[in-house]
Amino acid sequence: MEQAHLVTVLFKATKAVEEKIKNNISQYKLTITEFGVLEALYSKGALFVQELCEKILVPNSSMTYTLDKLEKKGFIRRTKDVVDKRSFQIILTNEGYFKTKEMLKKHYKFLDEILVNLTKKEKEVLRDLLKRIGKNELSI
DSSP states (O other): OHHHHHHHHHHHHHHHHHHHHHHHHHTTTOOHHHHHHHHHHHHHOSEEHHHHHHHHTOOHHHHHHHHHHHHHTTSEEEEEOSSOTTOEEEEEOHHHHHHHHHHHHHHHHHHHHHTTTSOHHHHHHHHHHHHHHHHHHHHO
């Protein structure tokens, strides 16, 4: 019985945070997936499509659509891999880099506001607990 309540609380908290993040990101005229791609490219540099899919947990078919939209907006460009001409690396354009940098600065402040009621220690404990739950689910 207690497990069901814990999972319900976890689910509700996840949905509430996701909605807040979606609403915040919408001011940039981006979806949460597009924003995730930009954040991954900003922090990791050039990535192959498959790497992006793994980083932000999006299927390849959805990623193609997302990349097309970001390319049209001028945020990214695709470059053919030197070794494997069939593969593309995705990189931020200069404009994409600087816009993403500004968005992330504001976004991280927004995330601080969401977690303002937690101490540093509580945030660490929460992160560790969520990782353990996630690892357990992946191993089942």
